[in-house]
Amino acid sequence: MKYKGWLLPPALRDFHEGRIWLREHSPIAEQDLNQAIERNYFNIIEGIQQTPHLKCNRCHNDNPQQFTTFDCSKCRQLCVYCRHCLAMGRVSSCTQLVVWRGPRAIRPTRHLLAWTGQFTELQQQATDEMLESVKVKRSHLVHAVCGAGKTELLFPVVHFALQEGLRVCIATPRTDVVLELFPRFHKVFPRTTIHALYGGAPQQQGYAQLIMATTHQLYRFEQAFDVMIVDEADAFPYIFDETLKRAVHKAKTAEAPILFVTATPSQKLLNQYQNSSYSFIPKRYHNHPLPVPRYSSLWGYEKKLKKGVIPLKLKKWTEDRLTQKEPFLIFLPKVELVDIAVSIFQALHSDILAVHAEDPERKEKVLKLRNEEIPGLLTTTILERGITIKNVQVAVVGAESSIYTSSALIQIAGRVGRNIAFADGDVVFFHHGITVEMDEARAKIQYNNKIGFSL
């Protein structure tokens, strides 16, 4: 039943524009949603497409292994659902996805960029090049070493796009990075509505012209963004999941450029952009070289740790940090080793803590290290990127392990010496044998230093 006097609630449009959403999960009052559907404000799409082949219309998964068929009590027939994007609310044959096609939300074109920092010459050049690419809607790769001031680099281009009335997304594979970026952008763009989207994020009000999201959240958007920025493009799990790449493309408009920003671009990305639209910042903003990792053999470390003994060199390294009061991170290749090691290290100093991916107190513990409340942290690769701690010293134990790709090692080394007052520091690869990845990481860091200081 249509009733006169129904006005489209702005909140409905603000929320649904650009999103592909489960009808039954809309945060909008059901009555309003039904009215809007009746007035053709939405495209209604079946959750699972059967022909020409099985495909989830939300996440675009089409791997037959990731679908399950069952006897559905709702539609009373055989029903198929997608297990790939299950955590965002199940999409099945009998669920409907709604895509807004009504009038567009109002996009303000006056945005304040409240930032007074100064760019180095290299940074300035990179931002100019990015702007140039965005103006002609061309995708672009920014290759900036750890500590080059990657986030600041984005300010001018984001500001430009917002002023043009474009909708911008900054996507990153990791929730930690979203949580780190959001307050910084919030401060710099005080008049802009920004939403931060990640698993478990709170409901946020209004229409966000700027969105920071984990790449997973992009499944829930469709042709929404006019500029797509992919931060840490190489980070786990982005490189492993083809569907996440498809999500990036699906979430943006057809002609929207993608800006890739990373310290460790894959060879594929380099090949694609190096000769066309590519900015390279081989030097840190503070004009000091990147700390070069040193090698130190630590034979049989795993056995020793499991026996409850810290290998001698590692013990000495840790004690040196403690006496010199330098905050430290010790990376271990397995969660189980972190669990074993923490109690042994606590014998050296009772305040040493451990973190891993599933640790709910991860943020608090990192904060404690930053605030100098604890001397050091044992960690898995989860802390390889995104964190900045003044004067931090880093040891990678078991640097030969296969999880330490050259990119991971470069990112880990990139934690050190980021602060201008402590521009140097120790990065040590404790190993049980030297790998190609270790050598590659060190060679790339040395190469960047060479290029950076020959310019």
Add this chain to the structure above:
Amino acid sequence: MNKKETHCLLCAQLLQSEPSWKTLLTKQFPPCICKKCASRFEHAPSPTALYQYNDAMKDYLHQYKFLQDVALAKVFRQELQDQFKHEKSPIIPIPMHPLKQKERTFSHMEELLKAAKIPYIQLLEKTTAETQSSKNREERLQTASLFQLLPSVTVAYKEYVLFDDIQTTGTTLRHATEILLQAGAKNVRSFTLING
């Protein structure tokens, strides 16, 4: 539901493929979760339940019931089959209220048995769509019966086995047992997936 899993249903790790002769000879289901995930579940010491409630089980129930991942009905199919294959008495899974079942799109208890290829019957229906967990203990003890007999079914003078997911206060199973006994059952036993 019958397809062979190549990846662990819980952690998506690639599954070590078992030689097919083994599953053929022993008539076992091929594994659908990895060894690591399997080891997180804790067997119950009780003869009337398979598992203890723990973090792994909490995650499992969340994904199975709340996220509606019907595929997870297969996770315990081997253990359930081993438990029930020699069962002589008819098995009755605790039913859901029709509205709840439509909302969840499946009956989680029936799907567990279907996945294990265990035949079952249904004699009961739920009279209320309210959940037990939304009530406090007193309310739970005082509620009128949660079940009634399905129209036009007969309860024979024999033993029945009720099957539920988790036993906390026992109210659900007690109510179902009473209805069956009143209708003429000789005896009612119960078995749960999880010890509360």
